[in-house]
Amino acid sequence: MYIPKRYGQSRIDKCPFCEKTAVTKNKQGIPVCAVHKDSELKDIKCACGSWLDVREGKFGPYFFCINCGNISFKKAMEFR
Numbered sequence: 001m002y003i004p005k006r007y008g009q010s011r012i013d014k015c016p017f018c019e020k021t022a023v024t025k026n027k028q029g030i031p032v033c034a035v036h037k038d039s040e041l042k043d044i045k046c047a048c049g050s051w052l053d054v055r056e057g058k059f060g061p062y063f064f065c066i067n068c069g070n071i072s073f074k075k076a077m078e079f080r
């Protein structure tokens with residue numbers, strides 16, 4: 001049986017607060033573990049020094065920088 005591969009769906013299944021497996025989502029639509037369900041990601045700075053906005057896209061949350069444009073969730077996590 002042929003199973004089509006899916007592209008363009010980046011899975012985020014780690015809680016950004018503690019690196020545990022995400023089981024739910026917080027208010028911002030970011031996958032988090034049960035403990036951090038009510039935690040919100042904020043005050044994340046871009047590499048250029050601007051604050052990042054959290055946005056929810058078709059394939060999950062991402063960040064937006066007024067200077068650099070859209071920034072992937074994964075990349076923003078590396079900025080922290």
Ligand SMILES: [Zn+2]
Pocket residue numbers: 015016017018019020032033034035036
């Ligand atoms: Zn957590």
Ligand SMILES: [Zn+2]
Pocket residue numbers: 046047048049050065066067068069
């Ligand atoms: Zn930037």
